[in-house]
Amino acid sequence: MDLESWIEQALQLRSEKGTLRNLSISENKIDFVSNDYLGLAQSEKLYQLIEEKYKQLQLHRNGSTGSRLLAGNSALADEIESYLAKKIFKSEKTLLFNSGYTANLAVLSCIPQKGDVIFYDELVHACMHDGARLSKADRISFKHNDLIDLESKFDKHIGRKFIAVESIYSMDGDQCPLVELVALAKKYNASIILDEAHSTGSYGENGSGLACALGVASQIDIRIYTFGKAMGVHGACVAGSEVLTHYLINFARPFIYTTAPTPHSLISIQCAFEFLRQEISLQQKLKSNINYFLNQFEKLKWKKSPSNSAIQSILIKGNEEVKLLAAQLQDAGLDCRAIRSPTVKIGTERIRICLHTSNTNEDIDKLILRLHEYSISKSVIKELEP
Ligand SMILES: Cc1ncc(COP(=O)(O)O)c(C=O)c1O
Incomplete structure (x- = not known):
């Protein structure tokens, strides 16, 4: 097999498993994905x-x-x-x-x-x-x-x-x-x-x-x-x-x-x-946004990682399912990404939400609302309940 065919086959295999990676640019969406927790990357x-x-x-x-x-x-x-x-x-x-x-x-x-x-x-x-x-x-x-x-x-x-x-x-x-x-x-x-x-x-x-x-x-x-x-x-x-x-x-x-x-x-x-x-008060601002998210999220009664940090992971089993939810959130203007296996263990696929000083309460409310809508549209909610 020549090199090009071998490469294509490897990609095809990934694609069939639903694990193919592609680069994407998302602009003008609410940032729930970057590691810019304190907003320094975009600080004028x-x-x-x-x-x-x-x-x-x-x-x-x-x-x-x-x-x-x-x-x-x-x-x-x-x-x-x-x-x-x-x-x-x-x-x-x-x-x-x-x-x-x-x-x-x-x-x-x-x-x-x-x-x-x-x-x-x-x-x-x-x-x-x-x-x-x-x-x-x-x-x-x-x-x-x-x-x-x-x-x-x-x-x-x-x-x-x-x-x-x-x-x-x-x-x-x-x-x-x-x-x-x-x-x-x-x-x-x-x-x-x-x-x-x-x-x-x-x-x-x-x-x-x-x-x-x-x-x-x-x-x-x-x-x-x-x-x-x-x-x-x-x-x-x-x-x-x-x-x-x-x-x-x-x-x-x-x-x-x-x-x-x-x-x-x-x-x-x-x-x-x-x-x-x-600007060390940014740490406090981040903490208060995390607390706001945690309080709102608790009402959904979904399973998530035991985290008090800016990184929050909502477990959604299966690459296809987690991709679907990520796409719905993206369509709603929320930049949230699916973390699929094999990046994480099979069965622990998740939506990884990163919180920032730049997220407003309204941004977080919008995210929670979309998660809630998804939960009532899906029978998988039973699986998600603790
Ligand atoms: C825990 C951890 N260590 C190290 C790295 C790599 O750091 P850098 O992006 O500076 O290469 C990352 C990046 O995602 C990470 O999450």
């Missing part, structure tokens, strides 16, 4: 701040021109890393990455070694799985947020232990029991790798995330923060000790073999955190 004020700072620094450079280990390093990159470590994440050091995906890939692929074990929550993001697969360590999953299950697996394994978790889970929006996990890790001398993708910005002082908010940051060996979600810009960093970041500079292939972030990207990161320091 932040945009102006970045523009001014960029002009003021007179860098006269568009690109970084190479890997950090070659031509791509700069005083600006060093400065932003120190700023993030000292002023935001309370760590000895931070190391910048082009994205959260590559930061997670870097950490998981090069730190755990042969003979080590990576214990990972069954719901961690694809980038943690991919990083772990690249490592020579053994991989053992534990039930979502179930520390009893995790502990029961520790005894069966010798070798260094790593625990890979997220602060706020990307698909369910629920929170990791971080304080308890830290205590467990201490008991077994295990190292925690914490992905703060969905808590950076919206949790903690100055947007420092969940570990800082709970006062356990110093007890977590490796923390990963991303800037493309609530911070409204792009990129990521790993926060930890000096020796950790030095190790990554030496061994992390996704750091070594790639072009460093652009100066504009670096400035945007610092401006976004400076902006949030001034």
Whole structure:
């Protein structure tokens, strides 16, 4: 079979399973899908701040021109890393990455070694799985947020232990029991790798995330923060000790073999955190929108993920069914997307709703009304009831 035919066949197979992905652009709809929880990506004020700072620094450079280990390093990159470590994440050091995906890939692929074990929550993001697969360590999953299950697996394994978790889970929006996990890790001398993708910005002082908010940051060996979600810009960093970041500079292939972030990207990161320091009440505004949604949603008596965060998942079994509801919501001007299997486990397909500071009570009411209309038009409601 020639290559084109093989590719077509693979796509056809996906299509038949109802799992074919396509890029789409939805404009002028109410945003219940983006990760722009605090509205920073569309903030005119932040945009102006970045523009001014960029002009003021007179860098006269568009690109970084190479890997950090070659031509791509700069005083600006060093400065932003120190700023993030000292002023935001309370760590000895931070190391910048082009994205959260590559930061997670870097950490998981090069730190755990042969003979080590990576214990990972069954719901961690694809980038943690991919990083772990690249490592020579053994991989053992534990039930979502179930520390009893995790502990029961520790005894069966010798070798260094790593625990890979997220602060706020990307698909369910629920929170990791971080304080308890830290205590467990201490008991077994295990190292925690914490992905703060969905808590950076919206949790903690100055947007420092969940570990800082709970006062356990110093007890977590490796923390990963991303800037493309609530911070409204792009990129990521790993926060930890000096020796950790030095190790990554030496061994992390996704750091070594790639072009460093652009100066504009670096400035945007610092401006976004400076902006949030001034506008920290946005966190409160987000919380109040989440509470409004939760109160209204409760009246529907539908099953949803146990989440108090900006990510809310409404379980609708089956790819076809969830696609149908997403299409109805889209037609009503609500930008809600279906999350289908295999992105999530079969039987846990869902409408994933992201809440934002920009959503009004009327927007949320409209969403709830459409969900209600769908529920009365469908016999599947029985399945959805708790
Ligand atoms: C939990 C989690 N970690 C990491 C990432 C990747 O971050 P980035 O988009 O910066 O590559 C995502 C993105 O969706 C995520 O949800």
